[in-house]
Structure formats: structure tokens, C-alpha cells
Amino acid sequence: MDLIWTNIRVPVEEEESLLISRMAHKLRVPPQSISGLRIVRRSLDARKKPQLFFSYTLTFNLELPIKEVQRILSRNRDLKPEPIEEPILLSKPDKRLTHRPIVIGAGPAGYFAALALAQKGYAPLVLERGDAVIERTRKVNEFWESGNLDTESNVQFGEGGAGTFSDGKLTTRISDRRITEVLHAFVKAGAPTEIQYLAKAHIGTDILKQVVQGLRQEIIALGGEVRFRTKLTGLQKTTEKMTGVGVNGNEEIPAEAVILAIGHSARDTYEMLLDHEIQIEQKAFAIGLRIEHPQELINRSQYGVEEHPKLGPADYQLTYQDQLTGRGAYAFCMCPGGKVVAAASEEERLVTNGMSVYRRDSGIANSALVVTVGQNDFGSSHPLAGIEFQRHWEHQAFLAGGRNYYAPVQCVPDFLKGQESDDFSCPSSYIPGVTAVDLHHVLPKPVSEVLERALTSFDHKIKGFAGETATLTGVETRTSAPIRITRDENGEALGIKGLFPAGEGAGYAGGIISAAVDGIRAAERLMAQYAPVGRS
Incomplete structure (x- = not known):
């Protein structure tokens, strides 16, 4: 019988090759009766640090008589028969396309929409405003080294989307x-197999560049x-x-x-869509600073030791609800x-943005610390008022940094005191360079005030979080x-048949996986209405 077992705690020092022996001991069965073992999920349990455990979810086949399996199930509440998922069935379309479908954008939503279409014979055409990832990388490196910005091919635009230059x-x-489908496609395109079960999987910007090329080759x-x-x-x-x-x-x-999978920074495209009377509405978001x-x-703080050979660098998740203003603050993109x-x-x-390679070996941890903002902050009900709000504070940061894309920075203790870091000695990894300022000048006052209180709160959760070795860099928007x-209910832009907004840029996702899934959904909605060119 195929079973699924959750919440199996194993010391992190124990080799995974011993899992079957541990399972057999717990179930009181011969090890040879366990076959087809697959790790579905592995997460870290650090509640008793420095004693650390992995918590596993496993699927496997137990080759025993059915009555014996039922007895085992009755005495193990975390052990259950593995559920059988019904396939996703698409309705038969009542019309066919005259022209091949077009996908705008080669980020996660766009590429996975195109891949889903290509797998069903739709031969999609993908249009991307930026460069293929190798040339895009060259343009990004040139910007970091010289300040020469290509506004069509950069950290935000180009093959792979904004996530390509992230963690x-x-x-x-x-x-x-559909998440399983996405992860399988990533592995097929060159990602490590571990991403299919790690609770906090990542592949780093170096491997992601290889993966997006693999996805493109598969689509073609x-x-x-x-x-x-x-x-x-x-x-x-x-x-x-x-x-x-x-x-x-x-x-x-x-x-x-x-x-339409245009990404969250396609401001000129938003303006064009509004000119074409596509219905767009404001959406709240968050802005703030990067902390290192x-x-x-x-x-x-997280492991109880400065380095653990089996765990790699630690991350964190922090949230703060400000009682004075009702705003939320949180760590983002750690x-x-x-x-x-x-x-x-x-x-x-x-x-600014945070980025790391697969090995995560820089020795520096960073994340965004951001505060929620909305229409009252934008000062207008216009659909694109949030964009103008972003632009204003990004320009203030540009001026404060020295008008050369150097970033304004400040030591955290000085930020809490409201004084410029004159003798700036805090570590900073920002590329291409930094300028010491008082970061209160590059944020709305309500945001900087909430960040001050959030930093104090976070320092109680992670000792030293607001200490002398912490650096703030502006701005994250x-x-x-x-x-x-x-x-509408068919996934189409209101009133426009055949236009399917998808992913982060359409306001329906928040990260690589959710954007990819939304792209697949958009493709499914398209295929539910239209058969491929030349087919009935």
C-alpha cells in the first residue's frame, strides 16, 4: 500500500541513508518491506536549539498484508494512505485560433504559460522586451560597474524576469x-532535485540563469x-x-x-494599457530599506551556533504590527x-534588491525591511498613483546617493538616533557603491517612524539585529x-475577450512559484476556449 508519513523528526547529523532503518524501527516492520521511498518535504525544526532536527514528510510503499498495514495505520496518527490526485481536466474548446497565441514576458508567468501551451501543440510566440539571459547579465554587470543603465534590459527586465537577479x-x-509541475520543469531544465522537497528551496541567481535557458529551449x-x-x-x-x-x-x-505577463516594473506598459482603456486598479504594497x-x-540566533556544516546559512522571517498607526512591517526577500x-x-x-548565488557563501545576510503603504500615502485615487509614489522616493534616493546610482546608507544605531553616519564603518555589500546619509530623508515620515519601532522589536527577537554591525541601504520599492x-471569471481582462493578464505584473502573484502557477492557469483558461491553429 502507498502511504504518506508526516512529522518524522530526525537529528540533522543523521545521514538520510538511515531513514529506512529509522522508519522500520518506528513501525516495527522489516526494512525490506519498505520500498519506493520519496522525500516530499524536509524542513528544519530549531525549537530546541542547539539541538536541531529535520522534520520529514515521506511517501513509500509498505509491502505487507493489508490487515497488518491497517494495524500499523491505527497506531500511527501521522501515517495515512497516500491520496490519489485526480487529473486536471480541461473543457473542450468550442473554437480554434486563427493565429498562434502570444505571451508577453519571459519571466516565470510568461515562460510557464508558454511551456503549458507548447506542450499541448499551441506553438506560442513569446515576446520579451529585454535580452536573453547571457546578454542581459552582461548589461547588468555593466550597470553595476559603470552606472550605464539599459532601461530595456536590466535587473527588472529580460529573460527570467526580476527573480533572475535575486535569491x-x-x-x-x-x-x-501545479507547484509540483513547476518544480519538475525546473529540475528538467537544470535545477538540483532537492528543490522538490526542501521546505525553503532556492537555486540562486547562478543556477536560475541556466534554468531559464533550459525552459526556453524546451519551449522552442x-x-x-x-x-x-x-x-x-x-x-x-x-x-x-x-x-x-x-x-x-x-x-x-x-x-x-x-x-500578458509583463512583470511588476513595467510602468510604461501600464500607462499604455490604461490608454487602451484596460481596467486597472490601485493595489497596496510596501516600501522600505535593505538591512545587512x-x-x-x-x-x-537561528541555530545556536555560528556555523553548521549540514545546514548552510540561516534565514529569518520577521513581522511587526504597529499599534500607533495600524501599519504592518516585515522582512521581505531575505x-x-x-x-x-x-x-x-x-x-x-x-x-535596491537582494541577490545570492546557490552556495550562499558571501558571509552577509540581507533582507528588505518594508512597511505597508496605500492610497492615503499616494495622495490620489488614480490607478497609477502608486507608481508615481514609487518614482518619487526612488528619485530621492538617487539624489541622496550622489546622482550616480550609489546607494544612500546608514548604520542602524544612527538611523534610530536620527543622525547621519559620519564615520561610516558598517559593512556594506551594495554594488556599485554607497554614500552615508540620514535615510529618513529618502522615506515617507510614517514609514521611517514605523521602521524605527520595528527595528527595536526585531532586536528583541534576534539579538544584535539593530546593533553596530547592521547596515541599512535605501530604497526598496x-x-x-x-x-x-x-x-473576469474566465481570467480575461474585463471587457476584452482574449487578453489574459497573469503573474506578478498583473497583481496576482508574489514570487517565482506563484507567478509560474498563475501563468499555467492563464494558459489553461486560454486552452479551455481555443483549440490550436489548424485543429478543431
Whole structure:
């Protein structure tokens, strides 16, 4: 019988090769009766640090008589028959496409939408405004070294999306069976197999660059096409349905089905969509600063030791609810063993992000510390008011840093005192460089005041969090899309047949995995209405 066993606690020092022996001992069965063992999930249990445990969820086959298996099930509450998932069935479409479907954007939502379409014979055309990942990486490195920004190919735009220059986290709060499909595709494209079961899986920017190339090659092998440096600049439509798209201001491509996966920083595209009367609404998001610590400080707090040979660098999750204002503050996009990088996509606007490679070996921990903002902060009910709010504070950071994409920085104790770090000696990993300032000048006053109280609270949870070795860097504004493109029950933009907004840029996802899943859903909704070109 196929079984699933949850909450199996094992000391982290114990080798995984001994799992079957441990299971057999607990179940009081011969080890040879256990077969087909698969790790579904592995997470860290550090509640009794420095004693650390892995908590496993396992599936396996127990080759014993059914009555014996039933007796074993009756005395183990965490052991159950493995449920059989019903397949996702798509309704048969009642019409076929005249032109191949178009996917706008080569981030997680776009590539997984295209992959789902290609697997079913739809031969999608993917259009990406930025470069393929190798050339994109060259452009990003040039920006970090010289300040020469390519506004079409940078940390935000290009193959792989914004997540390509991040920690490559594959965690998500959503629960969806498509997640397994996404992780399998990542592994097939070159990611390590462990991402399929680690509770806090990541692949780092170095491996992610390889993976997105693998996804592209798979899409092409299945009949799709990917075009780079091809920017969406217009929509062709009647009053009720899509007929095509305009790209680069001088080309029209016919299509009655378009998946819009543009990413959360495509501000000019949002403006174009609004001009075409696509319904867009404001969405709250969060802004703040990046904070850095020596990785040993975080390890010591989370593990009880400065370094553990089997665990790698530790991370953290911190939240704070401000009683005075009702605003929430939280740590976002935590990057163990990473660095802080410049992430601008517009001239004279400065944005930070956290990034790490697979090994997470920089010795520096960083994360965003952000505070929620909304319409009252934006000062307008206009759908794009949040974008202008972002732009304002990014420009203030650009000016404060020295007008050369150097970032404004401050030691945490000085930030709490409201004084500039004149003798700046705190560690900083930001590329390309830093300028010491009082960071209160690059944030809205309500945000900086909440951050002060949040830092004090976090220092009680992680000793030294607000200490002398902690550095703040401004500003972090791209936590999520500042808008939502409204969708109907079929996943289409309201009133426009054939336009399917998807992913982070449409306001419906928040990370690599959730964006990929939303892209697959968009493809499924498209396929439920349309058969491929030439098929009935």
C-alpha cells in the first residue's frame, strides 16, 4: 500500500541513508518491506536549539498484508494512505485560433504559460522586451560597474524576469497541485532535485540563469518561438476582443489570444494599457530599506551556533504590527549569504534588491525591511498613483546617493538616533557603491517612524539585529506590483475577450512559484476556449 508519513523528526547529523532503518524501527516492520521511498518535504525544526532536527514528510510503499498495514495505520496518527490526485481536466474548446497565441514576458508567468501551451501543440510566440539571459547579465554587470543603465534590459527586465537577479527562492504561500509541475520543469531544465522537497528551496541567481535557458529551449523544441528586444507598445482590438499587438512602435502581430505577463516594473506598459482603456486598479504594497548583518549573527540566533556544516546559512522571517498607526512591517526577500545590488529600471531612480548565488557563501545576510503603504500615502485615487509614489522616493534616493546610482546608507544605531553616519564603518555589500546619509530623508515620515519601532522589536527577537554591525541601504520599492489588472471569471481582462493578464505584473502573484502557477492557469483558461491553429 502507498502511504504518506508526516512529522518524522530526525537529528540533522543523521545521514538520510538511515531513514529506512529509522522508519522500520518506528513501525516495527522489516526494512525490506519498505520500498519506493520519496522525500516530499524536509524542513528544519530549531525549537530546541542547539539541538536541531529535520522534520520529514515521506511517501513509500509498505509491502505487507493489508490487515497488518491497517494495524500499523491505527497506531500511527501521522501515517495515512497516500491520496490519489485526480487529473486536471480541461473543457473542450468550442473554437480554434486563427493565429498562434502570444505571451508577453519571459519571466516565470510568461515562460510557464508558454511551456503549458507548447506542450499541448499551441506553438506560442513569446515576446520579451529585454535580452536573453547571457546578454542581459552582461548589461547588468555593466550597470553595476559603470552606472550605464539599459532601461530595456536590466535587473527588472529580460529573460527570467526580476527573480533572475535575486535569491532564486522557490517558496510560496499558495497551495496548488501545479507547484509540483513547476518544480519538475525546473529540475528538467537544470535545477538540483532537492528543490522538490526542501521546505525553503532556492537555486540562486547562478543556477536560475541556466534554468531559464533550459525552459526556453524546451519551449522552442515543442514548436514555440521566443523573441527578445521586442517590447509591447500597443494593443489591436475591437471594442470587445483582441485582434493583435503592436511591438517596438513599428510592427503589428495578429493574435486573438494574448497572455500578458509583463512583470511588476513595467510602468510604461501600464500607462499604455490604461490608454487602451484596460481596467486597472490601485493595489497596496510596501516600501522600505535593505538591512545587512554578518551571516554568523543570524546563524547564532537561528541555530545556536555560528556555523553548521549540514545546514548552510540561516534565514529569518520577521513581522511587526504597529499599534500607533495600524501599519504592518516585515522582512521581505531575505537573502542568506548574499549581497545588496542596484536594481533600477528607469533613469535617475535608485532601487535596491537582494541577490545570492546557490552556495550562499558571501558571509552577509540581507533582507528588505518594508512597511505597508496605500492610497492615503499616494495622495490620489488614480490607478497609477502608486507608481508615481514609487518614482518619487526612488528619485530621492538617487539624489541622496550622489546622482550616480550609489546607494544612500546608514548604520542602524544612527538611523534610530536620527543622525547621519559620519564615520561610516558598517559593512556594506551594495554594488556599485554607497554614500552615508540620514535615510529618513529618502522615506515617507510614517514609514521611517514605523521602521524605527520595528527595528527595536526585531532586536528583541534576534539579538544584535539593530546593533553596530547592521547596515541599512535605501530604497526598496518593488516588493510587488502597485496595480492590479482586473480579470473576469474566465481570467480575461474585463471587457476584452482574449487578453489574459497573469503573474506578478498583473497583481496576482508574489514570487517565482506563484507567478509560474498563475501563468499555467492563464494558459489553461486560454486552452479551455481555443483549440490550436489548424485543429478543431
